Amino acid sequence: MESLHVAVLMPRRLSCVLLLVAGAVAYSEFRYKIPSGFDVKGVPAVGHENKQTGGPDLTPFALDFIDNGYTWNKALCELDSDGDGATNGEELGDPCCLWNEIEDDTPLRQSDLTSPGHEDVFSAAQLDAIRCHATKEEL
DSSP, rough: OHHHHHHHHHHHHHHHHHHHHHHHHHHHHHHHHHSSTTTTOSOOOOTTTTTTTOOBBBBBHHHHHTTTSSOOOHHHOOOTTOOOSOHHHHTTTTTTTTOOSSSTTTTOSSOOOTHHHHHHHOHHHHHHHOOOOOOOOTT
């Protein structure tokens, strides 16, 4: 009877563990594909409704990221996925939309980062502080 228990239940338990690990690795991998993906304070799961542990419920930002081919570019950067008045780039410290995955040494704002998938409340002064203030010639 014990061998039946091992033969039937152990593979199920192993499958559950593998699914959990795969899920954790999946969202972690995408953090490399966005600016400041590891630096949004208190939000290790940027694209998930559950900011802490991830899970199946995705944010509007994650859906836009998927629709954009899992790629950070000017189009995704300039969107305001969560509708809070700040673009995705402004929230992730890339207000001028210059960062790319290959050359990720673009200087980014390191403070006051927010999740582009979770609506925040910004004052006019806060929005002005995170906007791109470079001229087209400077870019």
